[in-house]
Amino acid sequence: MFVSVSCFIGTTALLFLYLTGANKGNIPxxxxxxxxxxxxxxxTxxxxxxxxxxxxxxxTYEQYLENISAAMFSYIATLLYVVHAVFSVVRWKWPLLDDS
Incomplete structure (x- = not known):
């Protein structure tokens, strides 16, 4: 729960940084x-x-399956965040690849 709430707050803060234009500096x-x-x-x-x-x-078997599903979705979320982090690093290090 801590990770979900923290990432929600972080995403909201990042959204406000983009909306205000504060993301144009040197800090990625x-x-x-x-x-x-x-x-x-x-x-997690x-x-x-x-x-x-x-x-x-x-x-019970149902609770066990629920925890297996939670673990798998957590690994999928991890994979997606890692992929997005790699693309963010590529965009930050090589700005010529950025179309905007």
Missing amino acids: WDTAYHCIAALFYLS SFLEALATISMEDSV
């Missing part, structure tokens, strides 16, 4: 944000997978 706000968000989601993915493995014998 989106690159830093997506790297931190990917790290947060990766740590590991913890969710560990919790799912450790609770295998003590819960």
